[in-house]
Structure formats: C-alpha cells, structure tokens
Amino acid sequence: MAEPKPRRPLADSTAVHDQVYDSIRQALITGKIAPGVGVSLRSLAAELGVSPMPVRDAVRRLVAERALAINPANKRLSVPSLSAERLEQLELARQWIEPELAARAAPRADEALVRKLKAIDQDLEEALRVGDVDRYMVANHAFHFAIYERAGAEVLLAMAGGLWLQIGPFMRVVFGRVGTGSLPADRHAQAMDALKVRDAEGARRAIAADLSEGMDKMRAAVEAGAGLTVAPTGQTVITVS
Amino acid sequence: MAEPKPRRPLADSTAVHDQVYDSIRQALITGKIAPGVGVSLRSLAAELGVSPMPVRDAVRRLVAERALAINPANKRLSVPSLSAERLEQLELARQWIEPELAARAAPRADEALVRKLKAIDQDLEEALRVGDVDRYMVANHAFHFAIYERAGAEVLLAMAGGLWLQIGPFMRVVFGRVGTGSLPADRHAQAMDALKVRDAEGARRAIAADLSEGMDKMRAAVEAGAGLTVAPTGQTVITVS
DNA sequence: GACCTTGCATTGTGATCGCAATTATCGACT
DNA sequence: AGTCGATAATTGCGATCACAATGCAAGGTC
Secondary structure (H helix, E strand, O other): OOOOOOOOOOOOOOOHHHHHHHHHHHHHHOOOOOOOOEEOHHHHHHHHOOOHHHHHHHHHHHHHOOOOEEOOOOOOEEOOOOOHHHHHHHHHHHHHHHHHHHHHHHHHOOHHHHHHHHHHHHHHHHHHHHOOHHHHHHHHHHHHHHHHHOOOOHHHHHHHHHHHHHHHHHHHHHHHHHOOOOOOOHHHHHHHHHHHOOOHHHHHHHHHHHHHHHHHHHHHHHHOOOOEEEOOOOOEEEOOO | OOOOOOOOOOOOOOOHHHHHHHHHHHHHHOOOOOOOOEEOHHHHHHHHOOOHHHHHHHHHHHHHOOOOEEOOOOOOEEOOOOOHHHHHHHHHHHHHHHHHHHHHHHHHOOHHHHHHHHHHHHHHHHHHHHOOHHHHHHHHHHHHHHHHHOOOOHHHHHHHHHHHHHHHHHHHHHHHHHOOOOOOOHHHHHHHHHHHOOOHHHHHHHHHHHHHHHHHHHHHHHHOOOOEEEOOOOOEEEOOO
C-alpha cells in the first residue's frame, strides 16, 4: 500500500473526480461494463489508480443520471439492466428530444461542422467494415453529439446526454449480438445533406429515422428474448442464446 | 465547535445524505434558496447539523440534476440563475413530458387518486387565500406529481422531477412577485375531471394548459426585466423593482 | 483619498480512518 | 458427505484532517 501510486494519465486537466467520471461514462457508453454487473467504489478506484474518494463523487453523478443503479437494500452499485418498459420510455424521450436538437442545430450549421461530421462518419464506416464495435459506438456517439452541441441548447443537450448514458450499455450488447453490418449509415448522410443546406425539418426527419431504426433493432432484440438474467449474487449473465 | 450536534429530525429513516438531499431539494423547489445565491458545503452542513460529507454527496446529485451550479473557475457552488434561453428550453421540455405523463396516468386513475388530488387542491386554494406562497408551491408540486407518479413511467417521472427542480427557484421568485391571486386553479379541476373518467387526452390538455399559463407568467416576468442581477461576488440581489 | 499589497478566513478536493452491515469462505458437527 | 455456523473480507457511509486556491479585508503607500 506504500506504492508510488500509478495514477493513470487520463486526459489532461480538471479535477480527478471529473476524469473518473469521464472514464466510467465512456466505459458505459461504449458498453465496456456490461449491464447488471456489480461494481464497487474500491474496485473502480483500484482499477483507475485513484483513491476511493473521487470515485465516490463520480459515482454519485452517474447514479443521479441513472447511468448506475444502487440496490436499495444492499446499497451496492450495479449497472442497471434494461427492461422493456425502460426501453420504451427512453425511446420515446429520445425520439422527442434528439430530432428537436438536430432541427435547432441546422440553422447554425456551417462548413466546418459538416466537415467534422464527414470525418466522424468515415471513421464510423471504417469501424463497421472491420467490425470494431467499440469504435463504432464511440463514433456514433460523436456524430450525434457533434450535431446536438451545435443547437446551443444547454438544457436539452444535457437531457440527451443522460438518455444516451442510460441506453448505452444496452446498445452495446445488442449491436455486439446482431452485428453491425446491417446498420444504416445512410441516415447520417441524409442528416449531413440537410445540415449542409440548413434544412431544419430535413435534419429532424433524418435523425428521427436514424433513431427509429436503431431503436427498432434494440426492441426486436429485447422481444426476441435476448434479455438479461440477473443471478442471485447480483452478477449478471448475458444470455445471447 | 464542540457542540453536541443538534442533528435536525429530518423525516425518518434512510441515509443521511438522502435526507440532506431531500432538504436541499425542498428548499430549492419551494424557493427557500434564491436563485444566484452562493452556498457552500460547510455552511449547508452547519445549517443542517451534519458533517460536510453527506452534504457533499447530496450536492453532487443536485449538480448532476442541474439544480445547483458550480462555477468552473471558482469551483464554487450557487443556485443557477435562470436565463431566458434556459427558461425556453425548460418550458419546451415540460410541455412535452408533463402532459404525456398525465395522459399515461389517466387510464390508471382511480377514486383514491382523485380524492387525494382533491385534498391537495383544497390545501392549495387555502394557501392561495391566505397568500402563503411556500405552502402553495408545495401543494402545487404535490398535485402534479401525485398525477405523474400514477403514470408508472419511472424514466419520464425522473425527467419531470429534474425539470421542476431546475425551474422551482425561479417559480418562487415570480410567484412571490406577481402574487398568487391570479393563478388559475381551474385547470386543476379540469385535470381531476378528466382523470375521474379516465380521459387521457382531456388530462393531457388540462395539464398542458396549466403549464402554459404558469410558464406564460414566468416568461412575462422575465421579459418585463424582473431578472436577476448577479453581483461580482457571486451573491445575487433579486430586483423586484 | 484611491489603489495596491499583505495577511487571514473560507472554499472545494482528496486522503485516510473507523464503523456497521452484508457477503463470501472455510471449518466443524451430525 | 452434506449442511450449518462462525470467522474473515468487502462494501458503502460518515467523519476528520491536510492542502492548494480563492475571496475578503485591513493596512500601508503614493
């Protein structure tokens, strides 16, 4: 315990608990932590090479954003497993807020944004080709939020971020199962075209369609019974049947 | 400092940081803490008779829910002052999510719910008569969320709760200024009537109208210049002109 | 008298310790 | 050999301390 503290690099500045937050958030969005598995403050702290304190702070934020769940009896932490009802509500909320953000971003779009999106989309398609699910998840997130940030709607943006955080782990499981081959990147092309000419309604429709297709996949996976069964210990086994 | 620690009663069970959270949350919703004023962990801890530690946890949650803001430079805490853009986005989000919750609650409404709402509404009107703004705020919150909880939509309910938390402090300022005399409780009657016959669309319209009128007042107050001016120290003076 | 500097109080952050509760592990007994 | 019970380990929660940074205020200088 008298080690010189590895202290992982982790980006650059800001407070430690913010870096821890970003680390866990990325792990959740990209699905590096499977839904249902239990985590602990000390284990996360050890893994990140920090003291339990900043982890505790980061976990509080994530619990507040419902990206982590806390067993009311145990008081133990876990990644929430997604139920059909939860999925339905998250879908509804996303279908309302994300097209709205895209529509608001359209009038404020410029050439630089479109270029950035094009770069992200190329990376995304490359990830699809080589079947790198992690990279695809990161790129897809980057694509959507590059648009949403342009809307200049802080409150709505934060809400959208929270929704992705909640749906991220499950997306990863589904996409890892059905494969990424059939994912339609053409909706992204539609969105970029609409943004190029500052067509708000076009952007709204493109994002709505993109979401709709993605969520269809997830819903189909859930209804097909590819659910998550929670073992009595709290540990979760992902049944891909 | 060697005092025997007053340790405020504070509800009943659960962890200390949850009780602290509820206390601050209530204070924000009812507007006991004015927008823009700076708070500190230690001052809140002293006021609640607890150590700074659980306050720190509670504040993390509230910051994550955007009910408290943290100055990126200072890293100091404050109640966020509401801007016109923020208000517009919060209104949009509320106008979408709260009527939706009301509509979902309608088919699940029963006599007990209507009775409960009636009791709350009577208390609300009494508060209006005597001009007790705090009591009105509490009752109004209770009325809406008694309905929303019935929707059985956990995710949407949490989102609605977050929105109230963000808009609460400002509501209080506005209502405290324009007086509560002209507030239309008849929308509540409409909502109760719709719930009584399980009329989803009626409930949706009633809540939408209720929100619309309330937000109109707030928007008018903002545009009339009854804004909040932040002093250089971070302390805020409420200009009721 | 106005402005700058110096000192002190307060702030958030992180670390470490102790505690009670729960869980896991292993030994003992029937 | 199987089941039960006791011990040890882990977990989250709260308290306290240390520290760097910031804010505030008093006092000094021009």
